[in-house]
Amino acid sequence: MKFMKYLIVAFVLIFVSSCAYFNTFYNAQKYYEEGVRPLQNGGSVNKALLDKSIEKSSKILQFHVKSEYVDDALLLIGKSYMYTGEYTKAIRKFTELLDYFPNSKFSDDALFFMGKTYLLQGESEVAKTIFTQVIGRSKDHRIDAINECVNIMLEKNNSKEADSLINSLSDRDKKNNNIRFLSGKVKWRAGYYEEALKYLTKVKAGKLSKNAGFEYYQIMSDIYLKTNNMKKAEKSINEGIRIFQEHIMRNSLYLLKARMLVSNEKYDKAIELLEDVLAQPGVSSKDSLIFYKGFVYETYLSDFEKALESYRAIVDIEKSSKLYPEAEVKVKSLELYISLSLDSTSENIDENIKNRFLLAEINYQNLNRVDESIAKYEAIADSFPQTIYAPKSMFALSYIYLKDKKDTNTSVEYLKRIIYRFPNTEYSAEAEDKLKEFESALDTLR
Structure with missing residues (x-):
């Protein structure tokens, strides 16, 4: 009888202990899922909740080292550290799991x-x-790993x-919905819109x-805009916004909508749209919207x-923006332009x-x-x-027609005009040298 009592007590203790570490792990998993949920809509993780997940998971390792949830806990701690930016600690936990639980x-x-984690820390x-390695060994993460590899390549x-990576995949992989999206994304980045x-x-x-769905609507809308299919662009943008x-x-979709309005020469409506979006509280992509408005x-x-x-609003307010350097150049150029x-x-x-x-120089x-600068250089030359600014302007025009307009004949014509109008000067000598370069290049092609 006593033996039965001891047996029941032992069973109860084991059961309670099992429930305890299961509940601990359950809470850790719950905190993790709630902590990373904002990522689904492009937001930032909830660090406080991830810290709680780490705390609960660590108790599994500390007090229930022989439980079946140890490897689960190591993974959960590693992922939580990764999302909170503690990359060294995250890598350590993933390594422990791989070494001790192969x-x-x-x-x-x-x-x-x-x-x-290595990607997030810039390696x-x-x-x-x-x-x-994951692509070659994991069924569950194969497609995700392909996606990461492709994005690394596109980032560079x-x-x-x-494209080569995707072409090397099996026909079965290529029919995967995510791989089809990646294939289209790669072609889009390469400029092959059709x-x-x-x-x-x-x-x-x-x-x-x-x-990925959000990115899909961004890409589709951008392609339709670039191929001048405004009807489909509008439909895609509005559907994405909805x-x-x-x-x-x-708000990057509203930026695409502003681009669409500009393509339709509805400039005032584009400005009105951008101002309406910027007036909303907690606006995202603020720097891009302001820059495009400028x-x-x-x-x-x-x-x-x-x-x-x-542009000045970005320089004064959005100092951490990636657009800051370009906005700063715009501010200095426009200030000088207005003054001149x-x-x-x-x-x-x-x-x-x-x-x-x-x-003319600032314009170009x-x-x-480009067209504004051409008009100003031509006006000076005529x-x-x-003045010395006439041949200088002609040199500029020769360069612009060659580089930007791809019009060799007009470029050569301006050089000949310099030689005719300014003989025996440094300008005519330089123009003759440029013509000889053209002739040498043509001889090489022949």
């Missing part, structure tokens, strides 16, 4: 997330090597390598992850004051001509306004033929 059902998971080549502008559509139109967007209202990067004012409306205001525009009406003729030439070199 036959664990989570070993492929550990290898895959180790690759992601993309190490990550690619690990993902290549290596579309050919990405080929991209052949793959993307077969993709079931609703079966992609939320982030589906992804909760996505953190949803671009529309500058390029299409020729309102340099308002363009300057937009006011000075170009000066009664001092020499100063007037000099400022006009500088305006800083603002990328209106002030006796």
Whole structure:
């Protein structure tokens, strides 16, 4: 009878102990899932919840070292560390799982997330090597690893390598919905829009992850815009906006919509749309929206004051933006441009001509306004033929027609004009040298 009592007590203790570490692991898993949930809509993880997951998982390792959840706990701790940016600790946990539990059902998971950790800390080549191993050994993470490898290649502008990887896959893999999306994405990045559509139109967007689905609508909309299919572009953009209202990067779709309006020459409506989106609280992609607003004012409306205001907003407020360096150049260029525009009406003729030439230079070199710069250089050459700025402008025109307009005949014509109008000068000598370079290049081609 006593033996039975001891047996029952022992059973109860074992049962309670099992329940205890199961509950501990269950809570750790719950905190992890809630902590990474914002990633589904492009948001940031909840670090506090991931810290709780680490704490609960660590108790499994500390108090239940022989339980069946030890390898689960190691993986959970590693992933939590990865998402909170503690990469060294994450790699250590994944390594422990692989070393001490080589036959664990989570070993492929550990290898895959180790690759992601190296990628997050900037070691993309190490990550690619690990993902290549995953492709060869894991069924569960094979497609995800292919996706990571392709994205690493595209990040380095290596579309050919990405295309080769996809072409090396089996026919079965190529029919996978995610691989079809990747195939279209690679063709899109390479600029082969019609080929991209052949793959993307077969993709079931609703079966992609939320982030991949969002990217799908971005890519489709961009292709339709670039191929001037405005009807389909509008449909794609509006559908994406409707589906992804909760996505953190949803405003990039509004940016595409502004681009569509600009393509339809509805510049004021584009500005109105951008201002409406920017007025919303907690707006995402703010720097891109502001920059494009400045671009529309500058390029299409020729309102340099308002363009300057937009670019300056990035320089003053969005200092961490990737667009900061470009915005800073725009601010300096437009400030100088506006100042010179006011000075170009000066009664001092020499100063007037000099400022006009500088305006042409700024248009071309800083603002990328090729046609505007051509018009200004031509005006100087025609209106002030006796000044040094006439041959200088002709040289600039020869260069622009060759480089930007791909018009060799016009480029050569300007060089000949310099030789004719300014004989026995340094300008004619330089023009003759340029013509000889052209002739030498033609002889080589022959």
